[in-house]
Amino acid sequence: xxxxxxxxxxxxxxxxxxxxxxxxxxxxxxxxxxxxxxxxxxxxxxxxxxxxxxxxxxxxxxxxxxxxxxxxxxxxxxxxxxxxxxxxxxxxxxxxxxxxxxxx
Amino acid sequence: xxxxxxxxxxxxxxxxxxxxxxxxxxxxxxxxxxxxxxxxxxxxxxxxxxxxxxxxxxxxxxxxxxxxxxxxxxxxxxxxxxxxxxxxxxxxxxxxxxxxxxxxxxxxxxxxxxxxxxxxxxxxxxxxxxxxxxxxxxxxxxxxxxxxxxxxxxxxxxxxxxxxxxxxxxxxxxxxxxxxxxxxxxxxxxxxxxxxxxxxxxxxxxxxxxxxxxxxxxxxxxxxxxxxxxxxxxxxxxxxxxxxxxxxxxxxxxxxxxxxxxxxxxxxxxxxxxxxxxxxxxxxxxxxxxxxxxxxxxxxxxxxxxxxxxxxxxxxxxx
Numbered sequence: 001x002x003x004x005x006x007x008x009x010x011x012x013x014x015x016x017x018x019x020x021x022x023x024x025x026x027x028x029x030x031x032x033x034x035x036x037x038x039x040x041x042x043x044x045x046x047x048x049x050x051x052x053x054x055x056x057x058x059x060x061x062x063x064x065x066x067x068x069x070x071x072x073x074x075x076x077x078x079x080x081x082x083x084x085x086x087x088x089x090x091x092x093x094x095x096x097x098x099x100x101x102x103x104x
Numbered sequence: 105x106x107x108x109x110x111x112x113x114x115x116x117x118x119x120x121x122x123x124x125x126x127x128x129x130x131x132x133x134x135x136x137x138x139x140x141x142x143x144x145x146x147x148x149x150x151x152x153x154x155x156x157x158x159x160x161x162x163x164x165x166x167x168x169x170x171x172x173x174x175x176x177x178x179x180x181x182x183x184x185x186x187x188x189x190x191x192x193x194x195x196x197x198x199x200x201x202x203x204x205x206x207x208x209x210x211x212x213x214x215x216x217x218x219x220x221x222x223x224x225x226x227x228x229x230x231x232x233x234x235x236x237x238x239x240x241x242x243x244x245x246x247x248x249x250x251x252x253x254x255x256x257x258x259x260x261x262x263x264x265x266x267x268x269x270x271x272x273x274x275x276x277x278x279x280x281x282x283x284x285x286x287x288x289x290x291x292x293x294x295x296x297x298x299x300x301x302x303x304x305x306x307x308x309x310x311x312x313x314x315x316x317x318x319x320x321x322x323x324x325x326x327x328x329x330x331x332x333x334x335x336x337x338x339x340x341x342x343x344x345x346x347x348x349x350x351x352x353x354x355x356x357x358x359x360x361x362x363x364x365x366x367x368x369x370x371x372x373x374x375x376x377x378x379x380x381x382x383x384x385x386x387x388x389x390x391x392x393x394x395x396x397x398x399x400x401x402x403x404x405x406x407x408x409x410x411x412x413x414x415x416x417x418x419x420x421x422x423x
Contacts, residue, residue, distance in 0.1 A: 044364050048364060060380060065375055065378075068372060069372075092406075
């Protein structure tokens with residue numbers, strides 16, 4: 001997971017990303033003026049993951065697609081959460097493969 | 105005789121294959137397959153690799169015409185055509201369909217992708233279906249192109265008419281011939297002043313996607329779709345083919361998530377959300393017109409492919 005934010009930033013289509021552990025930011029390239037937005041989005045994504053615990057499936061990712069941008073949240077072990085903003089046309093499969101490589 | 109190349113691209117059903125067939129002097133090479141994804145009532149076949157035709161201009165130029173498949177899942181063919189087969193093309197013709205719900209979205213998407221692939225080739229916008237849906241108008245398209253900082257003439261055409269297509273080809277090759285067809289409205293044609301209303305351009309709203317029963321059947325029949333459920337704005341179940349356990353899961357998910365989405369104003373209106381797990385399937389939820397369409401999908405089908413297929417089904421306005 002080291003340098004994941006920096007490595008994601010090289011990928012076209014990904015605007016900002018942030019790695020959190022619990023509520024603590026581990027690494028982020030969200031601009032300072034988006035801090036409040038980042039905190040709110042992290043809270044919402046956590047709440048969504050919390051709320052789908054009823055399901056038998058272990059949900060690991062949620063993608064919320066607006067008209068112009070995508071907000072994605074990925075849950076990892078040890079209470080890590082990766083948030084990212086990407087272009088709405090960004091391929092989710094590409095993202096999954098990218099994360100798989102970065103984690104590997 | 106010099107050789108020129110032109111690439112036709114744009115969404116599925118916009119008339120690319122029809123246009124090339126209308127003018128080609130050789131038997132067109134096309135790669136149509138029976139439609140399995142978009143609404144079969146719309147068209148029976150679709151291009152899966154490319155169309156190819158050839159025409160000779162009055163200036164003794166042989167023009168090779170390449171048509172790309174519309175579906176995004178054939179993007180590898182877009183790349184092959186634009187960066188290899190027709191990398192040296194003289195220009196591109198983006199065909200848009202006025203009967204789809206959001207031609208603006210199509211314009212933005214296809215210009216962005218093809219600019220990335222092919223660079224700044226001369227571009228012409230050809231709009232079909234304006235006989236059925238006059239709006240968006242020239243003014244809309246011109247406003248959107250200005251926002252995209254793109255310079256491209258816009259023509260409303262009938263892709264079945266050889267004269268219309270020949271005109272596009274001549275324009276792309278910068279041959280200043282005028283169309284014999286009266287149906288063509290070139291960019292320079294005077295347009296009523298009110299058509300240029302800034303307010304009109306700024307406040308153009310695409311029609312909302314519509315979840316009609318026939319379209320739900322089409323979606324339910326897509327490869328990789330295991331079941332669907334449609335909910336109204338009050339979360340009442342209108343239609344479902346999901347098994348009870350999956351339906352229960354979807355309803356609980358939506359009940360939990362929907363109020364949270366209102367707390368994400370920076371994201372704008374959320375149109376699509378996907379919840380994935382390491383299991384063999386996942387939920388994909390489309391939100392339109394305050395209705396939610398939940399789809400249980402196999403992980404074997406990519407979200408990109410599925411999304412475009414579903415959007416294609418929902419794009420067309422009722423006949």
